[in-house]
Amino acid sequence: MKKFLLQIALFLSAGTLLNAQVYQQGFFLKDYRPVYRINPALFPDSDFIGGFELTRNKVQNYGVSTFYYPTDGGLVTGLHESISADQFLSRIPNTVARNGEIALNLFSYGIRRGDAYHSFEIGFRLPTTMTAPKGIFELLKRGTTDARYDLSDLGVKAQGYIELNYGYGRKLSDIVSIGGRAKLLIAEYGLSYRFTQFDVEKSDAGYTIFSKAEIDLPSSFYKAEGYPDQKISLSDIHAHHKFPLPTGAGAAFDLGVAVTPNEYLTLSAAILDLGGIAWHYGNAAASSGYVYFDGVGPLSYDDLNKDGLTKRATEIAKKFLDGVYPKLRYDKWRVEALPFTANLGIRYTIPSCDKVRVGAIAQYINYKYSPYWEARLGADYNPFKWLDLTASFGRGSFGFLYSFGVSVHVSRFQIYYGLETSTAGTQKNTTSPIDPVHRTWSLGLTYDL
Amino acid sequence: MNHRFLLFSGLAMLLSFVSCTRSEYDPDGVNREMTLFGEEIFVPIGQVGPITVKDLLSSNKSIASLLESLMKEESNGTFYIESEDQVFAVNAFRELMDIPDPTQPYHWDIGSQSCSIASTAALLRMFNIGFMNQRLSLYATNPITAPLTLNTDIWVRCKDNSYQETYSKEYKMEDFSLRSSYSAISLFKLDIPAEVIDLVASVEMNDLTLDLPANAKDQVRPSDDAKFSFYTSFTSNLALSEKFSLSQAFPISKLNVPLGKFKLHKCYLAFDLENTLPLDVTIKSIKLRDEKGNEIKDVVFSSDVKIIGGKPGAATVTPVVLEVEALTGTIPDIHEVVLDLKFEYSKTAGLVPLSSAMSLSMKTASVKLYGGITLFGK
Numbered sequence: 001m002k003k004f005l006l007q008i009a010l011f012l013s014a015g016t017l018l019n020a021q022v023y024q025q026g027f028f029l030k031d032y033r034p035v036y037r038i039n040p041a042l043f044p045d046s047d048f049i050g051g052f053e054l055t056r057n058k059v060q061n062y063g064v065s066t067f068y069y070p071t072d073g074g075l076v077t078g079l080h081e082s083i084s085a086d087q088f089l090s091r092i093p094n095t096v097a098r099n100g101e102i103a104l105n106l107f108s109y110g111i112r113r114g115d116a117y118h119s120f121e122i123g124f125r126l127p128t129t130m131t132a133p134k135g136i137f138e139l140l141k142r143g144t145t146d147a148r149y150d151l152s153d154l155g156v157k158a159q160g161y162i163e164l165n166y167g168y169g170r171k172l173s174d175i176v177s178i179g180g181r182a183k184l185l186i187a188e189y190g191l192s193y194r195f196t197q198f199d200v201e202k203s204d205a206g207y208t209i210f211s212k213a214e215i216d217l218p219s220s221f222y223k224a225e226g227y228p229d230q231k232i233s234l235s236d237i238h239a240h241h242k243f244p245l246p247t248g249a250g251a252a253f254d255l256g257v258a259v260t261p262n263e264y265l266t267l268s269a270a271i272l273d274l275g276g277i278a279w280h281y282g283n284a285a286a287s288s289g290y291v292y293f294d295g296v297g298p299l300s301y302d303d304l305n306k307d308g309l310t311k312r313a314t315e316i317a318k319k320f321l322d323g324v325y326p327k328l329r330y331d332k333w334r335v336e337a338l339p340f341t342a343n344l345g346i347r348y349t350i351p352s353c354d355k356v357r358v359g360a361i362a363q364y365i366n367y368k369y370s371p372y373w374e375a376r377l378g379a380d381y382n383p384f385k386w387l388d389l390t391a392s393f394g395r396g397s398f399g400f401l402y403s404f405g406v407s408v409h410v411s412r413f414q415i416y417y418g419l420e421t422s423t424a425g426t427q428k429n430t431t432s433p434i435d436p437v438h439r440t441w442s443l444g445l446t447y448d449l
Numbered sequence: 450m451n452h453r454f455l456l457f458s459g460l461a462m463l464l465s466f467v468s469c470t471r472s473e474y475d476p477d478g479v480n481r482e483m484t485l486f487g488e489e490i491f492v493p494i495g496q497v498g499p500i501t502v503k504d505l506l507s508s509n510k511s512i513a514s515l516l517e518s519l520m521k522e523e524s525n526g527t528f529y530i531e532s533e534d535q536v537f538a539v540n541a542f543r544e545l546m547d548i549p550d551p552t553q554p555y556h557w558d559i560g561s562q563s564c565s566i567a568s569t570a571a572l573l574r575m576f577n578i579g580f581m582n583q584r585l586s587l588y589a590t591n592p593i594t595a596p597l598t599l600n601t602d603i604w605v606r607c608k609d610n611s612y613q614e615t616y617s618k619e620y621k622m623e624d625f626s627l628r629s630s631y632s633a634i635s636l637f638k639l640d641i642p643a644e645v646i647d648l649v650a651s652v653e654m655n656d657l658t659l660d661l662p663a664n665a666k667d668q669v670r671p672s673d674d675a676k677f678s679f680y681t682s683f684t685s686n687l688a689l690s691e692k693f694s695l696s697q698a699f700p701i702s703k704l705n706v707p708l709g710k711f712k713l714h715k716c717y718l719a720f721d722l723e724n725t726l727p728l729d730v731t732i733k734s735i736k737l738r739d740e741k742g743n744e745i746k747d748v749v750f751s752s753d754v755k756i757i758g759g760k761p762g763a764a765t766v767t768p769v770v771l772e773v774e775a776l777t778g779t780i781p782d783i784h785e786v787v788l789d790l791k792f793e794y795s796k797t798a799g800l801v802p803l804s805s806a807m808s809l810s811m812k813t814a815s816v817k818l819y820g821g822i823t824l825f826g827k
Contacts, residue, residue, distance in 0.1 A: 064474050065474065068474060068479070070473035070474060071480075073480060074475075074478050074479065074480050075473070075474060075475065075476065075478070075479045075480065076479070076480045076482070077479075077480075077481065077483055079483035079484060079485060080480065080482055080483060080484065081482075081484040081487060081821065081823065085487060085488065139486075140485050140486070141485075141486075141487055142486070142487060142488045143485075143486030143487060143488045143489045143490040143491075143818075143821070144486070144489065144490055144491045145488050145489060202491060204813070205493060205813050205815075206493035206495075206815075207493070293493065294493050294495050294813075295492075295493035295494040295495025295496070295814065295815070296494060296495055298495060298496040298497070299494075299495070299496070299497045299498075300498070300499075301498060301499075301500055301504060301699070301701075304497070304701040304704070305701070305702060305703035305704060306703050306704055306705045306706075307703070309704075425470060425471050425474075426470055427470065427471075427474050427475075427476055428470040428472070428474070428475050428476060428477075429476065429477075430476060434471055434474050
């Protein structure tokens with residue numbers, strides 16, 4: 001059992017790249033029940049319940065090809081001397097970012113009442129972000145050729161929260177529908193370590209490092225004991241509650257409108273995840289300071305040996321750590337906005353062949369680091385009553401992208417699976433994308449009532 | 450049927466597209482060799498040293514053993530030596546026993562007496578260490594409770610290494626009254642001119658006579674240590690003479706810098722050499738040695754860098770850049786660095802007394818590596 005849980009945990013943590021991402025390809029799927037996730041003004045033909053739907057996505061503006069180069073002698077890293085600095089650094093974005101999310105929808109319920117459609121959902125979301133500034137790679141590749149390096153925005157973050165939402169969509173007329181979803185977000189736990197400032201300035205005599213970092217560990221399981229401004233270490237963090245009590249709360253809203261001029265054509269526009277979470281960082285710390293490094297000296301003549309130099313290096317490391325050591329923070333509340341998504345869509349059922357739908361959809365995700373956009377053309381083919389197939393292609397922030405999806409009916413059950421991805425390719429024997437990638441896959445099961 | 454065939458063919462193509470791999474990015478056999486900081490990397494070292502004048506002089510074992518017993522340090526850091534040397538001393542009771550008629554005054558003709566001054570310190574002259582600000586005092590003790598009259602002709606002589614007299618001073622003391630005192634009586638103090646760096650070689654008291662009162666024997670103080678004595682007290686700072694020249698290797702051992710596993714071609718060691726030694730310093734060479742103590746000959750340093758002498762409060766600062774370059778391959782592991790330095794009298798600094806504040810220090814030392822540091826991957 002432990003092994004199984006461990007595998008689940010590893011799987012979740014390895015995936016860690018979602019950000020309020022929905023399965024866009026569902027817009028084309030004829031029988032995609034939770035279509036209101038794309039636009040709350042769109043709703044399915046039938047009532048349904050669903051459960052254990054998993055959506056996972058990642059958006060990363062780098063890939064294997066960002067750091068590795070094929071040569072006649074095999075694959076080399078960008079730090080190999082055969083790769084020029086300009087060649088290597090031109091491929092690296094200003095902030096190397098990896099955003100991701102795993103969204104597990106535990107329960108869905110959709111019901112039509114007259115011209116209105118109501119939906120309820122309970123789910124869990126685990127968004128993660130990892131960022132590294134370009135300056136780090138510049139420093140590693142070129143060395144200290146510049147007088148100043150900005151290495152801020154180095155950090156990792158993972159946050160877990162429960163989402164309870166209620167959606168309401170209504171036909172205002174035969175043509176126009178509107179909808180909205182209200183989401184109650186219950187913060188559960190998180191981990192964040194981010195340098196908001198990390199400047200390295202070089203002078204003739206040495207380096208000055210200015211550093212500001214924020215460390216957050218919102219969790220009811222553990223509590224950091226101490227007083228504000230006290231230096232903290234792992235030994236100051238003790239077990240607290242045994243149950244996952246909330247560590248914050250928030251709200252978000254989806255708004256949408258759909259226009260259906262005739263029975264074949266649908267136009268859709270929506271904005272999703274407008275809102276945020278007020279996190280209570282019961283275990284928050286910050287560090288701020290600067291360290292001046294002008295060498296390992298003063299060294300006496302007797303210090304000039306390995307032991308003496310090692311001792312001095314250790315003293316300097318301690319001095320640096322003292323300068324940037326995290327301290328408990330007074331301010332323990334912080335509101336963080338969710339990255340919102342805006343999408344536009346159009347779909348058209350071919351009158352002469354109602355088994356085929358064509359259309360287009362575009363979306364923009366407002367990630368703080370590396371915002372993402374895409375637009376694509378798609379089609380849906382419903383050859384049999386029990387089978388629905390869809391595919392699309394287009395362009396996005398990372399070049400060409402495509403997707404496909406399938407939905408299968410068995411009695412009243414419907415299982416669907418879909419994958420959207422840019423043409424990043426995958427490194428052999430690994431799951432690492434070769435190029436920058438946006439990839440979403442979704443798997444779900446619903447039951448028509 | 451055709452529809453189904455097309456459909457599943459399309460799906461198969463899509464699936465294969467999704468899972469496509471590019472053979473050129475095969476992770477097997479990745480060459481993990483990396484060259485970091487490819488253009489340059491600046492590594493500050495800071496201040497290194499100082500090599501003090503004491504370190505310098507102690508690097509010669511002979512000088513070190515002499516200085517250990519002689520050299521002292523004033524509160525201001527100036528080094529000095531001091532010694533007391535006896536010219537003449539006799540027990541008062543024993544001497545007065547032989548007076549023919551103790552009830553009559555007695556004219557005691559002692560004759561000529563002399564002594565060498567700081568004879569051990571004189572050995573320092575062999576190493577061209579001179580003496581500055583020499584101060585010589587002559588004291589006498591009067592063991593009886595009545596004053597005595599003293600007559601003598603005193604010569605103080607300085608001689609060079611060849612025993613040629615370079616300075617002398619004569620004092621004539623006629624009818625000098627040695628008052629009755631428990632403590633020593635100062636006969637004279639002499640400050641040798643600062644430019645005389647030859648050690649006071651001798652003090653001679655010629656035609657020394659003492660006139661004793663009647664019944665002198667009965668007036669001797671009741672003490673076992675009642676003596677007629679004459680002795681010198683001598684202090685002197687040390688200085689380095691014009692002929693001073695010392696070539697000394699300063700080994701920096703047990704470094705164990707494992708450079709061999711990196712690919713390093715060239716680096717510059719830059720520093721400001723602050724010199725308050727009154728010596729011109731020449732970096733004759735810098736040698737690197739491997740674990741077995743063998744000289745690494747595949748690396749060249751620029752050499753024969755000369756740093757002008759200074760003194761405390763008037764340091765000379767000389768920017769120095771040393772280039773280290775591997776002739777072939779990479780700079781190997783370094784276990785020892787030997788600095789071969791030559792120290793010579795500095796005309797610029799002139800003659801100054803040695804002090805602990807005199808030193809040679811590397812200020813703002815730094816290393817710049819060019820061409821990167823290559824880490825060899827597997």
